[in-house]
Amino acid sequence: MADVIRPGRLFFGSCTAITALAFSFAALSAVMYQLKTEFLLDNTQVGLIGGAGLWGMAISQISFSSLCDLVGMRNLLRFALVGHIAGVLLFVFATGFDSLFAGALVLAIANGVIEAVCNPLTATLFPDRKAGMLNRMHLWFPGGVAIGGVVAWALDQAHMDWRAKMLMVLVPALAYGLIFLREKFPPTEAAAAGHKLSDAFKAVATSPLLWMFLLLMSVTMSLELGPNRWIPAVLQAGGLPGILVLVMINGVMAITRANAHAILARVSPPMVLMVSTGVAGLGLLGLSFATTPTQTVITALVFAIGIAIVWPTMMGFVAERTPKTGALGLGLMAAAGSLAVGIVTTPLLGQIADRHLPDALSKTSVVAVANEVLAVQAPISPQLTQAAQAVASATDALPPAATGDFLRRAAAGEAGPRVAARAQPLLDAGENHSGLLSFRYLVPFAFGVCLIFGLVVLSDRRAGGYKAQVARARLAGAAE
Secondary structure, eight states: OSSSOOOHHHHHHHHHHHHHHHHHHHHHEEEEHHHHHHHHHHHHHHHHHHHHHHHHHHHHHHGGGGGHHHHHHHHHHHHHHHHHHHHHHHTTOOOOOHHHHHHHHHHHHHHHHHHHHHHHHHHHTTTTTTTHHHHHHHHHHHHHHHHHHHHHHHHHHOOOOOOHHHHHHHHHHHHHHHTTTTTOOOHHHHHHTTTHHHHHHHHHHHOOOHHHEOOOOOOHHHHHHHHHHHHHHHHHTTTTHHHHHHHHHHHHHHHHTTTTHHHHHSHHHHHHHHHHHHHHHHHHHHHOOOHHHHHHHHHHHHHHHHHHHHHHHHHHHHHHHHHGGHHHHHHHHHHHHHHHIIIIIIHHHHHHHHHHHGGGGGGHOOOOOOOHHHHHHHHOOOOHHHHHHHHHHSSSOHHHHHHHHHHHHHHTTTTTTHHHHHHHHHHHHHHHHHHHHHHGHHHHHHHHHHHHHHHHHHHHHTTHHHHHHHHHHHHHHOOO
């Protein structure tokens, strides 16, 4: 074991751990379209799996963020490594929705531990550059998603089974395990200052600013991770390499986060957040109306620029303005966002997509395929027959749930290859249109938080500016 604390190696290990987290996000996003095909899942079920990969992280962050000094950062990171291995294996040997859901949840718990440790660790190692260094560490989330996305695309081109995409998560996971194996860890910033855990809970309970930002974090993280979770599957249904669009988005985010320190040296975090969320809203609005590859790429770029440094800037704001909340405050911030995206945003986007799936389809074309299925002489599943009957007998609009179930089963070949060839283009058109449309529901929230951040900017200016507010927060923390 190292006898001295080595900040450079600890920071490198933290970046590698964030990369493992990012690989799990990229892998799960990359297989969502294939999970629907192999296990005949609808968008709501896939949304629940994708959501578990996030709300489980929130619960983990809340549970472990206060244990960094009690249990030890190294022990927590070893636990995270076990979770990454177990979660991947649950996916590899999955038999249906339940085991896929469990795998996503276990991976999420491991990811939550990573966040619970690495955020306060970085804030402790670089007390005078918290926002900048948190941005630098978290550039490896979009950077890792970009790298993982390229690997996932390459595996698709090699016609590898989707499980290979999940196995790739083990590469950075084993790497951070080796890096942290014998390192000495510092106490958290709060512990070094003599603050007890009870002090952190008291600071959290008595900080209106933190509570306001916990609510804002649930929205801003939904703007980033909600669409990013769905983009590969939605665009793949439209004939675009959706995983490469996700790579592009996260590549832009990584480059921006690498230079975030230069931006934050000139512009206050609240101003950055105000502009960023407004741009993200414009990007999502444009993406929801995109009908060509060029429109999709341009609006996705606008979206990427908007969300690029929102997450770490939010974390840096809380670390600088409410320092006494310590690791607990940072854990709650990350947890609030993950909880909102996992429980609400990701499943809700799936439900919206399911509800609007028939909107872009010709009823005549879908009913014609349904009648062809009902005319098939060979035995077909009762579920396909029931769905085909519901579609064929619809007197008004196509029933969304039955239409989605019918097209997925027909496209999977349950009524033979000829019917599958007719059903697949209809299914893809519906999935693409309804998925893009679901992003539009997030736009009012983007513009709403943009307005709130603008009010924070005005409040800071009246109080002497952002730097003056940070100085006051430090003095208040030191005086108590």
